[in-house]
Amino acid sequence: MGVPLLDLKAHHAPLHQAIMAALEQTFQSQAFILGPEVGRLEERVAAYCQAKYGIGVSSGTDALLVALMALGIGPGDEVITTPYSFFATAGAVVRLGAMPVLVDIDPTTYNLDPAKIGAVLTAKTKAIIPVHLYGQCADMAPIMDLAKRHHLSVVEDAAQAIGSEYRDGQRASSIGTIGCLSFFPSKNLGCLGDGGMAVTNDPDLAERMKVLRTHGSKPKYYHKLIGGNFRLDTIQAAVLNVKLNYLDGWTKQRQENAIRYEALFKQSGLVEAGKVRLPVPVYQNSSAKHYHIYNQFVLRVERREALMTHLKQQGIGAEIYYPVPFHLQECFRYLGYREGGFPESERAAKETVAIPIYPELTADQQTEVVEAIAAFYQ
Numbered sequence: 001m002g003v004p005l006l007d008l009k010a011h012h013a014p015l016h017q018a019i020m021a022a023l024e025q026t027f028q029s030q031a032f033i034l035g036p037e038v039g040r041l042e043e044r045v046a047a048y049c050q051a052k053y054g055i056g057v058s059s060g061t062d063a064l065l066v067a068l069m070a071l072g073i074g075p076g077d078e079v080i081t082t083p084y085s086f087f088a089t090a091g092a093v094v095r096l097g098a099m100p101v102l103v104d105i106d107p108t109t110y111n112l113d114p115a116k117i118g119a120v121l122t123a124k125t126k127a128i129i130p131v132h133l134y135g136q137c138a139d140m141a142p143i144m145d146l147a148k149r150h151h152l153s154v155v156e157d158a159a160q161a162i163g164s165e166y167r168d169g170q171r172a173s174s175i176g177t178i179g180c181l182s183f184f185p186s187k188n189l190g191c192l193g194d195g196g197m198a199v200t201n202d203p204d205l206a207e208r209m210k211v212l213r214t215h216g217s218k219p220k221y222y223h224k225l226i227g228g229n230f231r232l233d234t235i236q237a238a239v240l241n242v243k244l245n246y247l248d249g250w251t252k253q254r255q256e257n258a259i260r261y262e263a264l265f266k267q268s269g270l271v272e273a274g275k276v277r278l279p280v281p282v283y284q285n286s287s288a289k290h291y292h293i294y295n296q297f298v299l300r301v302e303r304r305e306a307l308m309t310h311l312k313q314q315g316i317g318a319e320i321y322y323p324v325p326f327h328l329q330e331c332f333r334y335l336g337y338r339e340g341g342f343p344e345s346e347r348a349a350k351e352t353v354a355i356p357i358y359p360e361l362t363a364d365q366q367t368e369v370v371e372a373i374a375a376f377y378q
């Protein structure tokens with residue numbers, strides 16, 4: 001039958017009327033730029049993330065950019081981050097003329113390994129960008145400790161992690177100085193195009209980011225800062241205000257799907273045989289509530305390329321996030337890193353594959369996915 005990696009039609013079908021009504025209302029109001037839906041969404045998303053302020057922006061990428069601009073990151077500054085993430089994480093640093101300084105990942109969580117940060121700190125280090133990859137928090141406590149001791153800012157790339165929680169139940173994006181969210185359609189809370197938000201507990205940074213998103217102007221046409229056009233469209237905010245009501249339910253479905261995969265993969269014998277390694281949800285509370293929100297369900301597998309070909313033939317959606325770590329990207333050659341520089345990131349890039357985990361995925365579809373993978377290793 002085949003199973004897609006993501007099924008946005010199934011995702012949006014039950015919301016068709018509510019979303020159309022929100023679009024209609026925005027159209028009637030004609031308040032397309034920073035209309036009231038934007039402010040309402042900012043308050044609701046900030047509260048959802050346990051933060052005080054939210055600044056709606058044009059994308060997750062621009063959330064990172066605005067966050068770093070508000071912190072004054074620029075030429076001569078160094079920003080520590082992971083080599084294993086979506087391009088925007090490092091791209092935002094470089095666009096401001098600063099230098100990304102890479103630190104390898106923890107092979108279990110695929111997130112920045114805090115134990116390796118100390119060795120790359122210099123007098124030029126200004127910030128750390130941990131990424132909560134696939135929907136699980138990076139190990140924030142040692143990162144925050146280090147940041148405090150060395151007076152560094154922490155910008156959380158929470159593009160894949162809205163609602164994900166760390167050890168003590170604190171939500172991703174409100175742990176560091178600024179948190180960055182993406183509403184790209186494939187994220188757990190997606191809009192009908194591009195959108196994002198920066199959240200923070202710091203009123204001064206919130207104000208700076210608000211000003212920066214409209215070319216640094218306040219009042220209108222008087223520019224204290226050089227910003228850009230980084231606004232979130234009212235139309236997208238209106239859609240997100242509808243969809244936010246369902247986010248907890250979708251997260252729960254993703255987590256239930258993850259638990260079902262765990263059972264199916266264990267039954268298949270693939271785990272025991274060492275063919276497939278499952279994601280490890282590290283942070284759970286005492287009632288075993290998952291804190292991982294599974295934006296992606298990523299396996300570590302044997303013979304990945306051949307498996308990908310097999311899955312494609314079977315019509316099973318699968319994707320590699322991400323095939324080339326930052327230090328091996330052509331555009332970052334000037335940073336002077338070499339192959340072998342970040343062995344865990346390189347290994348992850350070669351061994352991992354994401355399989356369907358979206359909320360509407362059925363138990364039968366999951367069985368089909370696991371059977372297709374089992375057939376490959378037989």
Ligand SMILES: *Cc1c(COP(=O)(O)O)cnc(C)c1O
Pocket residue numbers: 059060061062085086088089131157159160182183184194195196
């Ligand atoms: C999606 C994503 C981004 C960028 O978000 P956009 O809204 O697509 O610009 C940044 N970082 C990570 C880790 C992402 O997954």
